[in-house]
Amino acid sequence: MTRVPETKSPAPSPRSTFPPFRASAGLLLEVAGLNLAISGTPILSNVALRIHAGKIIGVVGESGSGKTLTALTVMGLLPPGAATTGSVRMDGQDLLALDEPAMCRIRGNRIGMIxxxxxxxxxxxxxxxxxxxxxxxxxxxxxxxxxxRIARQRLDRVGLPEPEFPLDRYPHQLSGGQRQRVCIALAIALRPQLLIADEPTTALDVSTQAQILDLLLSLVADDGMSLMLITHDLAVVASLADDIAVMRNGRVVDGAPANSLFARDGHPYTRQLLAASQHRPLRASPATEVPATSGDKTEVDIGGVPAERDHRGGDRIAGRRDAATLLRVTGAVRDYALARKGLFRKPPVRRAVDGVSFSLDAGESLGLVGESGCGKSTLARAILGLEPLQAGAITLQGTPVTAVPAVRPSLRRNMQVVFQDPYGSFNPRHRVLRLVSEPFFLNETPLSASDIRERVAESLVSVGLAPDAMEKYIHEFSGGQRQRIAIARALVLRPRLMVLDEAVSSLDVSIRAQILDLLAELQGQHDLAYLFISHDLTVIRAVTDRVIVMKTGRIVEAGETESVLESPTHPYTRHLIQSAPKIPAHWLQETGHGPPPQ
Amino acid sequence: MIRFLVTRLLSLCVSLIAASVVIFCVIEVIPGDPAAFMLGLNANPDTVAALREDLGLTGDALSRYFSWTTGMLTGDFGTSYTYRVPVSELVSDRLLVSLPLAVYALILSTALALPVGMIAAMRRGTLTDVGIMGTTQLGIAVPNFWFAMLLVLLFAVSLRLFSAGGFPGWDAGFLAGLKALTLPAVSLAFPQASILARITRSALLETLNQDYIRTARAKGLTERQTIVGHALRNALIPVMTIIGLQFAFLLAGAVIIENVFFLPGLGRLIFQGITQRDLVVVESVVMLLVFAVVMVNFLVDVAYAAIDPRLRIRT
Incomplete structure (x- = not known):
């Protein structure tokens, strides 16, 4: 009943089965005065958005700002107990006033969502x-x-062509990026006028992200669809959106055409977001003291020992207190056995880490970047002694690190790890005191209960939390606070090496900026060495001295972070850098949040 | 898929062989003479010797094991001491009651539990859900023999719709047989259905929280279409597991209900075999039940793979 009449009659050609997009470049969807409360708790207040036909609107904001719930309100997919006022008008029809069967006819048909x-x-x-x-x-x-037949066409359209991607593939046979393409294909199957994409690339690595964003852009450009792109990443909307709305605490605090959002006297929060996304902590690190020169960086032979170790600038090291090599990885190889092809045949192997060599000095920050599946997390696990190596060696302070036999407590004390997910990496049934004090079992002489409390309190204070946090349970903390607790747990034994495996990837930009500051401060205080694993080049650039680029288990490039990212020599590094969405330089200049002068 | 079937079949055979060894050891090899045990303390040594001969207990354990297993493969389960008839005959008579009863009860319980569990999941938190959860709680708590007696009181004694017990045999006609099995099947099915309905509800609720359900709703599916088209099949994995366990229980564990309704089933046979020290019967029936359980598990595994393509590649 909500469709235009001409679609009722079946047409001979498949394309004409679907209504043409309304040619007028007018207003497609207007959200006005939208208030939302769930079980009495106000979530959205007075949200207003206008989406024009054939345009991309970017909705940015931190987690909890109401971006996703705004989209779900448009879709009519709110959780039970939700109450809305205001209007969501599409072609003059108020979607909020429609009953469920009518909304079912609109979802997937006129509005798709991924x-x-x-x-x-x-x-x-x-x-x-x-x-x-x-x-x-x-x-x-x-x-x-x-x-x-149309499903086949749509899959072709999203870049999953016939021979490799037959219709009878199951999702588990596809990668994350390919699955997102399938999601797009099913969302655009009926050529909806509006596609809502809720953080469509947040879970993907940079080059897959670039491909998916390209695909979305081409759907808008070629098919005249409108796109509502929800993201926490300003750089993603910066490269795509026509209009940008900034949300905070359930309100739209700022909204403007993308190219003028920062050109005028913008909303302070928008500027704050932008600043946080570009934040570079102040580090007493050698990389900022000594200008990088091209001689500091060498492309590494595949599988070889990085020649870069041999001629690192001497003056760079001279600027530091005794820069002893803390961690040394030599020719590390890690194979995974795959499923056997026959009962008595040797199982085939997949080489996840293939002859990787590098070293890390005390107090230094080393970045490790690469796409998902490049072996960086496997390498990190091997360094922590959680995975056995098939060849090569890893030493920490000159002592070999092995998974079998397990790493000795005295060695384990010196390396700790912080993982990506601050929600999944704590046992919810223990108090923070127990969570943070758990590494103490690595001590030969057990500490007294009061000593433990003292050390935990000290550790919590050093990550910026109150000591009485130790009496609480983990669900009482926000994501950023949990990541602080994870750092406190890693810090409590005063280790020499901290492995940070995507440790800030799931945090909002402003929280991420705080955590990066904290890490920089702790490094100065405790002479910590960081192995910083991330797919986010902005973060790598902000906090590391040197960087290693990995591809399919091998190091393809290594060197001083600035010089690798400014003038990459390996094509893969160039590809990674190009794939990363960037905030246009003039935005940064206009708001005065450019990178600090070198 | 063929690889999957072959590996599952292989593991089925290994399980059966392992089970036969364990049963054989427990009953025959473990110290104590089965023949003397069967005949009691004051038996005449000659009688014991004759029985030993009769039971095939002469010769070493290995050859006895092989003659027992090869015998079973050809349908020769030995001769019952108490009944003086071939065990195969005894068992097949009893199976004609127990198997239909188990299948009947399973069909009833599944047919009842799946829709009820679905309704409870779809109406979670409502009065319907509370009512269903309360009833199923009752169904689990009430002992099935007591429930069986209530059924007899109502349908056999008061309403006189069914007979209170006994089995006329399938010769009396399919419907007559089915009618005689109805009250026992209902009393077996009720607690099983209660468990299954709760499992279905929780599995479905779990599935309804998955991301792909949200994707399906965003496509424009109604809640009902989403449950039928997306949630149900994914929720079936835990449900299938319980159904498999329940079938094994229904086949062997119906002894109390068989006694309440005077049904000549497998449960009663094995019970009588144990009380009368008829170890030949016990040994063979236990092996048969093991076979049934292993077979059901195999079928459940195949059903898993049919439901979930991700399980087909595992070996």
Whole structure:
């Protein structure tokens, strides 16, 4: 009943089965005075957005700012107990006033939506063709055969062509980026006028992110679709959006065409967000003291020992207190056994880490970048003595690190780790005191209960939390606070090496800036060495002295961070840098938040 | 898929062989003479010797084991001491009651539990859900023999719709047989259905929280279409596990209900075999039940793979 009349009659050609996009470049969707409360708690207040036909609106904000719930309100997919006032008008029709059956006819048909986590967004027990065709079938827009044919076209359209991606593939046979393409295919199966993309690339690595963003852009450009792009990443919207709305605490605090958002006297919060995303902590680190020269950086032979070690600038090291080599990795190889092909045949192996060599000095920060699956996390686990090596050696302070036999407590004390997910890496049933004091079992002589409390309190204070936090449970803390607790836990034994595996990736920009400051401060205080694993080049640039670029288990480039990122020599590094979305330089200049002069 | 079936079948055979060894050891090899045990303390040594001969207990353990297993493969389960008839005959008579009863009860319980569990999940938190959860709690708590007696009181004694017990045999006609099994099947099914309905509800609720359910809703599926098209099949994995366990229980564990309704089933046979020290019967029936359980597990595994493509590649 909500469709225009001409779509009712079946047409001969498949393309004309679907209504053409309304040619007028007018207003497509208008959210006005939208208030939302869930179980009495106000979530959104007076939200207003205008989405124009064929345009991209970027909605940015930190977690909890109401971006996703605004989108779910438009979709009519709010959780039980939600109460809304205001209006969401599409073609003059108020979507908030529609009943559920009417909304079902709009979802997937006139508004499509894709979500953040492509790994779990598809039904694991149904084929991809089936899931794309379903969108057409449930809206009664095609019969079975036709739906399958159109599903094929849509999968071709999103870059999953026939021979490699037949319709009978299951989601588990595809990578994250490929699954997100399937999600896009099923969201655009009926050529909706509006596609809502909620953090569509947050879970993907930079080059996959660039491909997916390209795809979304081309759907808007070629098919005249409108796109509502929700993200916490200013750089993503900066490169794509026509208009940008900034949300905070359930309100739209700032909104403007993308190229004028920072050109005028913008909202302080917008400027704050931008500043946080570009934040570089003050570090007493050698990299900022000594200008990098091209001689500091050498492309490394694949599998070879980085020649770069041999001619690092002597003056750079001279600027530091005794820069002893803390960690040395020599020719590390890690193989994973795959499923056996036959009962008595030797299982084939996949080489995750292939002859990697590097070293890390005390008090130094080393970045490790690469796409997902490049072996960086495997390497980190091997360094922590959690994975055995098939060849090569890892030494910490000259002592070999091995998984079998397990690392001795005396060695383990000197290396600690902070993982990405501050929600999943704590046992929810223990108090913070127990969580933070757990590493003390590595001490030969057990500490007294009062000593433990004292050390935990000290550790919590050093990460900026109150000592009485130790009596609380982990669910009482926000994501940023939990990551502080994770750092406190890593710090409590006063280690020499801290491995940070995507430790700030899931944090909002302003929280991330605080954590990066904290890490820089702690490094100065405790002469800590950081191995900083991240896919985010902005973070790597902000906090590391040197960087290693990994691809398919090998180091392809290594050197001083600034020089590697400014003038990469390996094509893969160049590709990574180009793939990363960037905030246009003039934005930064206009707001005065450019990188500090070198 | 063929690889999957072959590996599952292999592991099925290994399980059966392991089970037969354990049963054989427990009953025959462990100290104590089965023949003397069967005949009691004051038996005549000649009678014991004759029984030993009769039971095939002469010769070494290995050859006895092989003659027992090869015998079973050809359908020869030995001769019951107490009944003086081949065990295979005894068992097949009893199976004709127990197997239909178990299948009947399973069909009833599944047919009842799946829709009820789905309704409870879809209406979670409502009065319907509370009512269903309360009833299923009751179904689990009430002992099935007591429930069986209530059924007999109501349907056999008061309403006179069913007979209070006994089994006329399938010769009396399929419907007559089915009718005789109805009250026992209902009393077996009720607690099983209660468990299954709760499992279905929680599995479905778990599934409904998954991201792909949100994707399906964003496509425009109604809540009902989402549950039928996406949630149910994913929720079936834990449900299938419970159904498999329940079938094994229904086949062997119905002894109390068989006694309440005077049904000549496997449960009663094995119970009588144990009380009468008829170890040949016990040995063979236990092996048969092991076979049934292992078979059901195999079928459940195959069902898993049919439901979930991710399980097909595992070996």
């Amino acid at each position: 979500f953040q986590e492509p790994m779990t967004a598809l039904n694991p027990v149904r084929t991809i063709g089936d899931q794309v065709a379903e969108t057409l079938l449930i809206h009664g827009m095609a019969n079975r055969g036709e739906a399958v």
